Amino acid sequence: MADKRKASWGSGELYDLLCLMMLGTCVWLLGVQLGAFRSLDRLIIEHNLADLFKLGFFMGLGAVAASASKSLRLRRAMRERDAAEARAAETARHDPLTGLANRRLFAERLDERRAGGSGGRLSVFVVDLDRFKPVNELYGYEAGNAVLRAVGERLVRTLPAESTVARLDGDEFAALVESGPGGEGLARLAQGLIAALSAPVTWLGHEIKVGATVGIAAAGPEAGSAQAVLHAADLAMGQGKRDGRGTYRVFESAMDEALKARARLEADLRVAIDAGQIEPYYQPVVALPGQTVTGFEVLARWRHPEHGLLMPSAFIPVAEETGMIGDLSYLILRRACLDARAWPNHLQLAVNIAPQQFQDSELALRILAILTETGFQAHRLEVEITETAIVQDLEATRATLGALQALGVRVALDDFGTGYSSLYHLRELRFDKLKIDRSYVDSIAEDHERAKLVDAIIKLGNSLGLVTTAEGIETKTSVDWLASQGCDFGQGYLFGKPMPRAEIDRRLNEGLLDTGPVAPKRDAVSKPVLIEKIEKAA
Template sequence: MAAGTKFQESGHGSGSRRFTRSGEHDLVTLGIALAAIILFVGTAGVALPALVRAWFGNSPSPDLALTNALLLNIALILLGWNRYKALNSELVQRRQSEQEARRLADIDHLTGCHNRRSLTIALGDLLDEYPRGDRALAAIAVDLDNFKQVNDLNGHQAGDEVLRAVAARILKLLPEGGLVARLGGDEFVCVVPYHQQVPDRIDQLANQMIDTVAKPVQYEGVSIDVTMSIGIASSTQLDETGLGLVSAQKLMHKADIAMYHAKKQGKNRFYWFEPPMENELRFRNELEAGIRRGIALGEFRPYYEQQIDLETSQLTGFEMLARWESPEMGMVGPDIFIPIAEEIGVIGDMSERLIAQAFEDAKQWDPNLTLSVNISPVQMRDPWFAQKLLKLLVKHNFPAHRLDIEITESCLHENIGMVRSMITSLRNQGVHVSLDDFGTGYSSLSQLRSLPFDRLKIDRSFISELKEDEHNGKLVDAIISMGDGLKLPITAEGVENEKVLDALRRMGKLKGQGYHYGRPEPADQVLARLERQDLLAKPTAGNVTEVDFGSRDDRRGNGTKAG
C-alpha cells in the first residue's frame, strides 16, 4: 500500500544533519588517501628505479630520505584506505540503525499497526491528495467495549493478546489502500478510501468489523468475549481538506465523537458523525466541568423527601436526595448529573459532602426521625466505604441508629462478598441498611436471606401501577408477603395519590413516600415543616448529643430502630 509507506520517508530531522557531518569526515579522509596516492606516484617515480638498480648491484644505495618518504607514503595510503573503509562501514550501519529507529517510531510495537503520529501524517498527506470529487476518505474510530474488565479479570497479558487479535482481524478486513493505527489503550483508527456514491461500502465494512471482532479470543484455555463501538466520519464533512495535519486531526476528532455516541447508545454498534453529536459532546464536557466546579463550590445541596407510616400517617423520617443548584443551568435533577459523576469518578466526593451536610441538618430534627441516604453502586466498589461513612458519623456526632443506608440490587451482582462485608460492618455499628429499588435487579431469595438487610424498598415502577387497576397490585402484594416471611419491613416508593395510598394500606403495615406527601424540600423548608409539627430537636444540657456506637442488640429495645 503506497499510502501506508509514504510517511516512512519523511521526518529525517537531526538524523540528516548527522549524516551530513559524517559525510564531510568521509570526504576528508578520502581526500587525504587520494593525496597520499598522488604523492606516492611522484615519489615512487624517482625512488623505485634507484632501489631496483641498487638491488641488482648496478648502482649505489638510493637516497635514504627519499626511501623513507616512499615507505611512509605507502603506510599513509594503507592507513588512509583502511580508515576510509571503516568510516564508510560505520556510516552504513548508522543509516540502517536510524532508519530502523524511525520505522519503530512510526509503528505500534504491540500490534505492528501504525501509531497516532504516523497515521496522522499519512492521513494528512492523503487528504491533501484527495480533491473534492467522487472519491473520499472515511476515518473509522474503533474502541473496545469494557476492555478494562478484560485486564482486571484475565490480566494484562490476556489484554495484550486481545489487542493483537483485534488488530489482525481488522487488517484482514481492510480494502486496498486502507490504513489502521492503534492510538493507545484499546483505541484504533482506520482510514479507508471510498466512492461517495456508495457509502454503503463503509457501512458493510463496519458491520463486518463488529461481527468479526465479536468472535471470542482464546487465551490459555479461556474464551474472552470482545465487542466494539465504532464511529465514522467522512472527509466530505470537513470544511477544508488541504490543511495537512490540521485536517487529519479534525477528521479523527469527528470519528471519535461518533464513536462515543455509539457507546452511549448501547455499544457494539456504529454511527456516522452528525453535527448535533458535536453539540451534545460539548454540552457533556460543559456538564463535567460544571460538576467538578460545583462540588468544589458547594452547589450540590441535599433535599429531603418525607417518609410516612401509612397506618398512622405519622412522619418517621426523610430520604436525602441530591440536587444541583447551578448558577448557569438552574436546578438540575440527579438523573442528569449522577450518571456523569459516576463515570468521571467524583461521585464519592460529592456523596460524602452531601451526607456530611445532611448529618448537620438532621441533628436539628426530632431524635426519633431517621435519615435515609442512597449509595451509588460505584461507592460500593470502594473497600473503605464503610470506614469512611463511620468516620463521618463520628466527625459530625450523628447517632448511627438514625441513619439508614440504601443500596440498589445491582450492587449485589458485582461483588457480593464485599457487599456482605460492608453491610455487616455498618450494621455492627448501628447503621440500618435497606435494599432499594427492590424488584428491578433480579436478586435471588437466597441472597435476601444471606444478606443482613433491615428493610426492603419496593421500586416506584411497581407502586405506580396500583393507580391503573386493582389486579396490578398482585406483584406488590407478593413482595410484601415475602417481606413478612423474611421479617423485613417494607417501604413503598412513588405514593402519588389517594388511590395508591388506599391500596397499600390494605396490603399491610408499610412506610411510604412520594409526591402525595409533597415534593422534596431543602433544609430550611424541612425545618419550617418540623417546627409546625413540633418535631424539632429539644435543647439538651451542654447542647451535646452522644453518638451511639454500642452493640446492636442493646439498641433494639430502645424504640429508635427505623421502622
C-alpha cells in the first residue's frame, strides 16, 4: 500500500512539472507567432541588455528549482504523515501483545461480513480462559503474557482460515466464524478449541496449564449490532462457567432473561439488607442420645415483598459473588444475638461465616463489637466455617480462628467430608467441633460404605478431642445408630425444621422444647484482655 501511494505521489509531481513546462512552451510559441518578442529583441540589442536578461532567466530558473524542491519536501512530509496515520489506525485496531484484532476491529469486521451477504452461517465465539489468574500470581506477568500469546496463536491455528480472531480484554478472546447449516460443526469446533487451549504452555521450563470456556452466539443480521452479538456470546460463556467450566454453551434467549432476573435479585438484595427484610430462622441442635436441645443453628430467610419467603440457596450465592455477604452475615448475627438474649443462658447459637469473611483480619473484632452491642455472651456463640475457607488461605484462617477462640467463641468445621480438608488441617487448626455433612447421614441406613465413613469421622473427632454433630437426621434409626457410634450432637427435620423467633419463643414458653441441664461455661475474659488476645492472634 505504501509503495503504491509513493508511486502515485511521484506520478503526480512529474505530471505537475510537465504541465508547467508545457504552459511555458505554449506562451513562448504564442509570443513568437504573434511577433510579441520583436520589440523586446530590438530593445535588448539597442541597449545591450542580453546579460541582464540572462541573469533574470537564471534567477527565475533557480526560483523554479527552489519551488520544486520545496514542493517535493512538502509532498514527502505529507506522505510520511499519511503513513504514520495509517500505522496509528492499524495499531488502534490491533492488540499490541498478541497482534490480533481488538474489539473495535472485530466489530468492524463483523459488520462488513454481514453487509457483504456472507453465504454461510456467521457465529461469534467468546473464549474466556479458566485458571488464568493463578498464572500471574505464581509465575509473574511475563508468564501470563506468554500464555496469552500462545492462546492467540492456537486460536488462529485451530479456527478456519477466513475467521477473524480478536483479543477483547484481559484473558478474553473472540472469533468470527463462518460455518455451514446446523450446529454440529460449531460444536466440534468449540470442542476442538477447548482441547487446544487445555494443552500446557511451556515457559522457562514450566508447563503452565489453563483451560477455556466458550460461548457461542449467532451473528446474522437479525441478531442486532455487533455489541449485542458479543454480549449474547458472553452470556453463553458465563453460563458455561457456572456449569463447571471447560465447556461450551450456545446462547439462548432464556440466558438473557436469567441475567436480567439476576440483576433484579441483586438490586432487591441490597435493599433487603438495608431494610432488614432478611431475618434469622432457628433449627434445633440436640444432644445425643437424650435429644435435649442445646442450641440452634441460625439460618437466613428472606421475606421478599413479591416472591414470599426465599431460602438461602436463592440469595446467598448472589451475596457471596457481589461482596454483600459480610453485611448480610453481620445483620443476621446481630438479630440472632438480640433474639437469643431472652432464651435460657446455656442455649447456644451456631452461625455460618462465608469463606470470604475469613480473609478479613478484623472479623473477630467485628464479632466482638456485635457481642458487646447486643450483650450476648461469647461462650454461647459457635462459628461454623466450611472447608473452602481453609484452603483459600491457611495462615489467614489460622489467625482468624485464634482470634475468635480468644473471645471464647467456639469454632466448628462445617460440612466435613465434602471439601478439601485433611488431617494436616485438623492438626494445624484448633477446631472445637466437626459437623458431618447430611449427604453422609441421610444414607447410613441403606449404604454400609457411607456408614463406615461416618463411623470413621466420629472416631477421628473423638481421637482429636473434637465433638461431632451429624446434620440432616430424619429417622429414629439414624439417631440410634449415631448415638451408638459416639456422635455427640444431631440436627435435622426429626428434631424440628428451621423456625422464626416467635415459634421458638412459643415452644420455650409452653415447655415444648426440652433444653436439659445448663452446659458448663468457659472462663470469662475482660474486654481489654480479649482485644489484646485478638491482636496477638492476628
